């Protein structure tokens with residue numbers, strides 16, 4: 001059973017209302033009516049996606065998706081991570097520029113929604129009626145991830161107003177957004193502040209697009225004595241800092257769903273091409289290595305999708321006492337996006353020259369996906385967050401009520417009230433063994449559980465010295481990759497149980513995950529910092545899957561190759 005997005009067979013995903021169903025369907029229709037040829041023409045002509053801007057503005061799509069209850073015109077308005085997941089995946093499926101425009105709009109609006117200024121919230125919501133695009137002005141040219149060094153300044157004036165001066169770099173939609181949230185410091189102090197500007201204001205100077213593609217506009221802009229009043233300020237001090245981090249927390253989730261959409265489309269395109277291409281009298285899909293590559297690619301996408309759906313559930317139940325999303329969210333951002341890159345590697349090896357052709361989606365998809373692991377904190381920054389949670393997750397489980405799949409119309413309220421960004425390492429998790437035990441009868445899940453056991457033993461012999469070793473970021477990354485696999489596999493199993501994914505698929509998926517885990521273990525083994533005791537335990541993590549040729553064939557033929565010609569984008 002394939003749970004992958006197929007816009008031509010868009011299943012009813014139990015949306016709680018017609019409006020949600022309508023949004024998803026009309027977006028798919030909009031893209032399919034445009035067709036691949038026009039889409040590629042706009043991509044190659046570097047045409048800013050203003051047609052998408054017009055479409056989402058006219059249909060009020062971002063208002064419905066982005067606004068929590070209490071804002072906008074609809075009395076039944078709610079914010080649902082599930083809807084965001086679905087929409088993000090659809091946008092990614094059709095092109096990075098559309099996804100990026102959507103993503104940075106969500107990022108841009110959220111500091112307002114998280115802030116203390118009610119007037120600014122209603123004003124921003126109202127502005128979306130004329131122009132739904134927003135922008136998030138955080139990054140600066142000289143400082144990258146070092147937000148502490150922000151040099152944009154807000155200078156208080158004698159009459160109680162302010163003047164903003166400084167520049168921002170890498171700001172998506174910075175060419176057109178009517179709500180641009182800007183992170184800055186109050187002049188002469190280290191006090192942070194968030195305020196709103198409009199890109200159409202004369203004191204807002206659009207310097208350039210810093211990337212070589214006008215389909216998405218990643219702006220450098222300059223504020224020159226831009227007048228600001230208290231009505232434009234959304235938060236100050238620690239609250240502004242927290243709002244900045246919490247905005248990224250909510251939105252980096254889109255990276256995983258967007259990446260899943262991109263590679264799903266690449267997969268269909270590659271499969272159709274390989275199946276219909278005959279070499280030496282055989283189909284390309286018949287080559288032994290191609291069969292393995294397609295199987296791995298599909299299993300990886302299934303994993304991305306299952307993980308994403310499950311992580312969505314945890315974001316939706318987040319509360320003051322349940323911050324498990326602190327772990328699942330950076331994994332959604334980092335691991336899922338990087339799995340997408342692995343999928344493209346498999347597929348590109350199969351379709352080879354076809355993947356360079358200008359008329360196919362693939363050549364665009366490969367280029368666009370590369371950015372995903374690098375946005376909203378690089379792989380390293382996200383891994384630094386993830387690694388802090390190792391002790392709590394691996395050794396100190398806490399009881400939690402089991403949760404199911406959440407697709408209802410609840411308002412994901414807590415995301416807008418996340419509060420302080422401290423106490424991260426003390427986050428509690430439920431026992432990962434609960435999930436693994438449900439599939440312990442599968443030979444490859446069993447081997448994977450033994451690998452996890454070996455990893456736990458490695459952590460135990462490492463003792464307190466590990467914290468010191470992990471000050472070396474190169475070492476931390478290697479330890480973190482293995483840890484990530486444990487949580488990634490756990491959520492995938494939970495999700496597979498909910499979706500009713502077959503044992504055969506899951507056993508094949510863990511065949512792949514055993515190989516991945518072993519590869520990461522070899523990586524860790526090579527690090528100079530290891531002690532002899534650690535080396536011994538790392539060797540135990542290197543395992544081979546239990547081969548099952550019949551099962552491999554079954555999954556390949558009945559699941560993967562049955563998708564041939566199931567999706568072809570309108571020409």
Ligand SMILES: Cc1cc2nc3c(=O)[nH]c(=O)nc-3n(C[C@H](O)[C@H](O)[C@H](O)COP(=O)(O)OP(=O)(O)OC[C@H]3O[C@@H](n4cnc5c(N)ncnc54)[C@H](O)[C@@H]3O)c2cc1C
Nearest residue numbers: 104136137138139144145146170171172218376378380381
């Ligand atoms: C296409 C694109 C669109 C973007 N859109 C926006 C946007 O709309 N709004 C916005 O505000 N920004 C945006 N950005 C900026 C993006 O978020 C930055 O790329 C990000 O902040 C990292 O900065 P940097 O790439 O300059 O890397 P740097 O900060 O220069 O990092 C260099 C290296 O140091 C590592 N490093 C840095 N800090 C740490 C740490 N604490 N621990 C471990 N390693 C670390 C990094 O992993 C990286 O390998 C965009 C960037 C791109 C490329």
